[in-house]
Amino acid sequence: MKVTIERGTLLKALGHVQSVVERRNTIPILSNVLMRGDGGTLSLTATDLDIEVVEQVPADVEIDGAVTASAVTLFDIVRKLPDGTQVGLETGGQGGRLRLTAGRSEFTLAVLPEADFPQIQTDEKGTSFTAPASDLRRLIDKTRFAMSQEETRYYLNGIYLHASDEAGQKSLRAVATDGHRLARLDAPLPEGADAMPGVIVPRKAVLELRRLLDDAEDEVMVTVSASKIRFSSGDVVLTSKLIDGTFPDYQRVIPAGNDKIMRVDNADFARAVDRVSTVSADKTRSVKLSIGGDKLELLVNNPETGTATEELPVDYPADEMEIGFNARYLLDISGQIDGETATFKLNDPASPTVVQDEEDARALYVLMPLRV
Structure with missing residues (x-):
């Protein structure tokens, strides 16, 4: 040569x-x-x-x-x-x-x-469709933080990608969860993607694909088979084996009856959580949210380092309640919200909370509470 x-x-x-x-x-x-x-x-x-x-x-x-x-x-x-x-x-x-x-x-x-030199065989027949690179970037960026890293639950170590038809609204949906938080994002369903099977794209493939998408052309060809997924853009082709497992029924985790609605300025909320969590215990990073009377109080009490409190104005017409969360998980979700207002849909201190971007109905996050 x-x-x-x-x-x-x-x-x-x-x-x-x-x-x-x-x-x-x-x-x-x-x-x-x-x-x-x-x-x-x-x-x-x-x-x-x-x-x-x-x-x-x-x-x-x-x-x-x-x-x-x-x-x-x-x-x-x-x-x-x-x-x-x-x-x-x-x-x-x-x-x-x-x-x-x-x-x-x-x-x-x-x-x-x-x-x-080994080569991955790609002769399997599958479903092929073309998706905008911007949609794939967004699906990854808004969900990858929730991928699990626990080897024992290997089927959570990636992003679940599938065609969704919920309430008559067809979409290409990405879901990731580690059991503590869940991220779900929808994008318009590309033509020809209706027949794609639900697949779990492994963590490493997700990260490699995201790196390649920075230089990708406008459209990416996606081919999904029973055991592999292939992404082609211009002169670059990424082929990955899929996780051989069953992704849990994530719809059962998303609560439908949370009727206590709190709206808060997302940037102010993230900064306040970041400040008070400075004194939180390294392991749990727990922060207590005390909500009532259009006021949110963030409280951290760590016997070893001290306490911290901060108040924020919120829109909250429901009954007073207290609930605890992992500060890092709160910050992870706040970091995905592009709009000014984060909407928290709560039920009780022991039930999952839904967090949404008020300006983006396609994104939804679920957070499990902590005992505080």
């Missing part, structure tokens, strides 16, 4: 694919990126056996061929090269190593046989 490629083009492609690679790997080939020169294109592929990212970029290919070399080392080298440099990649010399040249710099890198 003999290829010449502009440094910025190569760096961007390596940045997309190398993040999939696990730094600590028991299988050496999985630390490498597969580079294949063919015609006027250089294709780069990286995988961890669960996720695969492939990107094709324009290059001057003098001799077709393929090679695998350390993804992290290549990325670090190219990152440190001067802007605008032409990078040469060549194999077939002494020892079969990869020779990288750029200006006066030259590197010789160890390689592994390209025939040993």
Whole structure:
């Protein structure tokens, strides 16, 4: 293989694919990126056996061929090269190593046989549709904070993506929960997505996809099968295995009878929670909300560090009540609300609370209370 490629083009492609690679790997080939020169294109592929990212970029290919070399080392080298440099990649010399040249710099890198590089099979039939990249970005951004990290409940370690038809309103819906809070967001249902099965996209795939969406074109092709999901945008394709499990019936967790409504300025509320939680216990981060008479009092009482209180004006016509929450969870949800007003729908101190953005009916959050 003999290829010449502009440094910025190569760096961007390596940045997309190398993040999939696990730094600590028991299988050496999985630390490498597969580079294949063919015609006027250089294709780069990286995988961890669960996720695969492939990107094709324009290059001057003098001799077709393929090679695998350390993804992290290549990325670090190219990152440190001067802007605008032409990078040469060549194999077939002494020892079969990869020779990288750029200006006066030259590197010789160890390689592994390209025939040993694993590939994720994608020949399954599935449902395909095209979705706006902006919708996918929003579905991820507003729900990923609620993904679980507990390995024992592996089926919660991702985002549940499915077609919803609730009250005659069809939508592409993303749901994430860790058992303490739940995030649900709707986007317009793309044409052809009605038949997609409900799938759980793993945490790592969600984070990799979000990174790729920053550079994605306006539309992303999504293909969903029984065990895999594929996202294609321009010259980048991300394929991921799905979590083989059943996502819980999240609708049962969302309370329908919460009739105590509190409206509060979201920015003021977030700042107040952040301030009083400074003295809260590290483990529970509990904050008590005392609501009544159009006034909200935030109270933290920690025997080890002290107490904190702060009052905020609210719109709350219901009976007085006290309820406790984890401050970090409150801040996570407040951070998703783009409008000025957050609406809390409460029932009693032991029941889940619904939080919504008054200006966005498509987003809904559920928060489990704490005993305080």
